[in-house]
Amino acid sequence: MERRKAVLIILDGVGDRANRNLDNMTPLQYANTPNLDRIARESVVGLMDPISPGIRAGSDTSHLNILGYDPYEYYTGRGPFEAAGLDMDLMPGDIAFRCNFATVNDDLVVVDRRAGRIKEGTEELLKDLNGIWIEDVQIFIKPGVEHRAALVLRGPGLSPAVSDVDPHDTGVKIHEAKPLEKGAEKTARILNKFVLLAYDKLKNHPINKSREERGLKPANIILPRGAGMVPHLRNFEEMHGLKAACVVGTPLIRGICKIAGIEPIEVEGATGGYDTDMIAKMNAVLENLERYDFILVNIKAPDLAGHDMDPRRKVEVIERVDHAVGYLMDNLPEETVLVVTADHSTPCTVGDHSGDPVPIMIHAPDSRREGSEFNEISVTTGSLRIRASDMMNLILNHTNRAEKFGA
Amino acid sequence: MERRKAVLIILDGVGDRANRNLDNMTPLQYANTPNLDRIARESVVGLMDPISPGIRAGSDTSHLNILGYDPYEYYTGRGPFEAAGLDMDLMPGDIAFRCNFATVNDDLVVVDRRAGRIKEGTEELLKDLNGIWIEDVQIFIKPGVEHRAALVLRGPGLSPAVSDVDPHDTGVKIHEAKPLEKGAEKTARILNKFVLLAYDKLKNHPINKSREERGLKPANIILPRGAGMVPHLRNFEEMHGLKAACVVGTPLIRGICKIAGIEPIEVEGATGGYDTDMIAKMNAVLENLERYDFILVNIKAPDLAGHDMDPRRKVEVIERVDHAVGYLMDNLPEETVLVVTADHSTPCTVGDHSGDPVPIMIHAPDSRREGSEFNEISVTTGSLRIRASDMMNLILNHTNRAEKFGA
Numbered sequence: 064m065e066r067r068k069a070v071l072i073i074l075d076g077v078g079d080r081a082n083r084n085l086d087n088m089t090p091l092q093y094a095n096t097p098n099l100d101r102i103a104r105e106s107v108v109g110l111m112d113p114i115s116p117g118i119r120a121g122s123d124t125s126h127l128n129i130l131g132y133d134p135y136e137y138y139t140g141r142g143p144f145e146a147a148g149l150d151m152d153l154m155p156g157d158i159a160f161r162c163n164f165a166t167v168n169d170d171l172v173v174v175d176r177r178a179g180r181i182k183e184g185t186e187e188l189l190k191d192l193n194g195i196w197i198e199d200v201q202i203f204i205k206p207g208v209e210h211r212a213a214l215v216l217r218g219p220g221l222s223p224a225v226s227d228v229d230p231h232d233t234g235v236k237i238h239e240a241k242p243l244e245k246g247a248e249k250t251a252r253i254l255n256k257f258v259l260l261a262y263d264k265l266k267n268h269p270i271n272k273s274r275e276e277r278g279l280k281p282a283n284i285i286l287p288r289g290a291g292m293v294p295h296l297r298n299f300e301e302m303h304g305l306k307a308a309c310v311v312g313t314p315l316i317r318g319i320c321k322i323a324g325i326e327p328i329e330v331e332g333a334t335g336g337y338d339t340d341m342i343a344k345m346n347a348v349l350e351n352l353e354r355y356d357f358i359l360v361n362i363k364a365p366d367l368a369g370h371d372m373d374p375r376r377k378v379e380v381i382e383r384v385d386h387a388v389g390y391l392m393d394n395l396p397e398e399t400v401l402v403v404t405a406d407h408s409t410p411c412t413v414g415d416h417s418g419d420p421v422p423i424m425i426h427a428p429d430s431r432r433e434g435s436e437f438n439e440i441s442v443t444t445g446s447l448r449i450r451a452s453d454m455m456n457l458i459l460n461h462t463n464r465a466e467k468f469g470a
Numbered sequence: 471m472e473r474r475k476a477v478l479i480i481l482d483g484v485g486d487r488a489n490r491n492l493d494n495m496t497p498l499q500y501a502n503t504p505n506l507d508r509i510a511r512e513s514v515v516g517l518m519d520p521i522s523p524g525i526r527a528g529s530d531t532s533h534l535n536i537l538g539y540d541p542y543e544y545y546t547g548r549g550p551f552e553a554a555g556l557d558m559d560l561m562p563g564d565i566a567f568r569c570n571f572a573t574v575n576d577d578l579v580v581v582d583r584r585a586g587r588i589k590e591g592t593e594e595l596l597k598d599l600n601g602i603w604i605e606d607v608q609i610f611i612k613p614g615v616e617h618r619a620a621l622v623l624r625g626p627g628l629s630p631a632v633s634d635v636d637p638h639d640t641g642v643k644i645h646e647a648k649p650l651e652k653g654a655e656k657t658a659r660i661l662n663k664f665v666l667l668a669y670d671k672l673k674n675h676p677i678n679k680s681r682e683e684r685g686l687k688p689a690n691i692i693l694p695r696g697a698g699m700v701p702h703l704r705n706f707e708e709m710h711g712l713k714a715a716c717v718v719g720t721p722l723i724r725g726i727c728k729i730a731g732i733e734p735i736e737v738e739g740a741t742g743g744y745d746t747d748m749i750a751k752m753n754a755v756l757e758n759l760e761r762y763d764f765i766l767v768n769i770k771a772p773d774l775a776g777h778d779m780d781p782r783r784k785v786e787v788i789e790r791v792d793h794a795v796g797y798l799m800d801n802l803p804e805e806t807v808l809v810v811t812a813d814h815s816t817p818c819t820v821g822d823h824s825g826d827p828v829p830i831m832i833h834a835p836d837s838r839r840e841g842s843e844f845n846e847i848s849v850t851t852g853s854l855r856i857r858a859s860d861m862m863n864l865i866l867n868h869t870n871r872a873e874k875f876g877a
Contacts, residue, residue: 117863121876
């Protein structure tokens, strides 16, 4: 029994619904996908619920479930994964937040939630705030792309059950963080103290003075949201016996991988946007497959087209995906297991994630040949009707690595 | 993202098995159902287990599960739902029973379990019994249709774990209620006291004297059965965010809806029998859809044909259902989600409920188009292979009302 390697390609949000602009087909049905279809004909195929039937998964909860971590146990909020995605050093129990640099007036009313989409100087703005202590809690903060940042609180007695400071709107005063359950009072207090302290430091910061002189909005406040506790995820390799890497553009998914011990592979031209270089991502897989047993690839573009409610664009993205997956297939060592699926559906009719199941196919040299075409409808005649929590067991099975239960 | 309304049509007991008298097809396969089939072609389709594979569901346990209430947690017996269906005021913790008026001789041997199917005077017969106290327990009793009634015990230290007084047979003495577990002794004692007290009041009641004079059997005893504790069901709207109504003829299902806070809509001509006016029920849906987010419709007739083991009649009932559902579909606002399924199978080869799964289809403007025909066999090529406990999550998904889990 030869132990195989596996490549898992997540077409983010590729699942969809019947669309009137596509003759009542889904984008996957409508698109011309000769490569995906060719692979489907040699694959075990079917449908997967990212969580369970009808449940609308986030990308984070779904990826956790796919990788073998029950999101009901490990997910308290998005913050920790965003922070990890920015390569912050985290410890289990840390409370982490996503943040925006924003602009407020003297009454703390939000004027711009993105501080004029500030692009430069955010590192400098945060320099005096990173590492400070409030009571017995140490604060870490790191800028992300443009107006984005992540905030981490480390200390005893903290809780993720606090409301957002970000009011998610302009023209309203920033919110005071509130404890959402008993025991979260301290976290709310520290967070509120930090926000006001940061405001004091930022409002007169030379970088902001300079911005104002140039007619730009000052980044004079930090608005945390999406509190979560950094979970203790058991190391992925220890759990599944697979030395693992990922080719992932979006910080959220990258963060999940980092916390799980899945090594990110940096790829030039992989942007997480429509313009991402899919062939570069596939080359990164091919170049690194010798060093790893398992490589996770996330391609974000289909999800963007779903959020943009643009079925034509989704079709076009899918046809580019088809080309890239065909390129990968043609160059993969024959014994490799290739899995193609999605983390959730993002229907163009909805403009957000939905609870509809996603197609999945598992290709191996000896996989049962069940498929005809790779789309939500055609795969229903296949054998798989699974939940994402079954994924790693299926991968271990098809790579001939599963432990036998019994004799 | 447009939030939609939903109509859920339960074709009671419509699921069936292969029948020799129908060329080894099921009644749904055999019947001519152009409307159901047309809807199936535009729907997500599949099979649903009312509880789990092979489990024979009652209408009550299945409807509870469909509406989001785990029957293993909330169902202790049929009594509470029958009592609620008769519009009795109930409180969580009350112990309720279904009852028959019956005829016994002087040795308390049952002569007729339905007291000659008594039609009149039952209200008068119960007048002096309703509201009485036995020890510290208050007794409420209300007549239903013909020989039927419901009994409620309210007080401290009561249990639903008592055996039936009704011996379910004639020519035998009425049974003494027995405690079925520790702690149920008091309930059994009170129930036995009540049955004898009622016998004392009824045997010489003027209405019974008059019946005997006319050669009719006296309704001289009340035989309780189906003990259950009134559960605390969380309000349906609070739980799912859907303001809900029901169009339901049978008291049992009506009672479940009432306890869950789902408002019954009264429909003239909706009898719960073969002769029910299905178009009147559909019109009631159409007239009330503006005021509600969710309307449950139960059509009882297919179940009756199953219990009667009459496959030809079941086919005929199904063809009437097809006409009515087609009428509804043609008149529903386009954005409405229409779900058609059953609460359980009642095969004509069995004459009772079976544990076979039931077909389901979910129609929305953008639902994936999976179906061909609406019957137990054709739907197997669709994506759904669910349990009734998934139903509300699926409805929330297709009405675009589900909460996102994660980001």
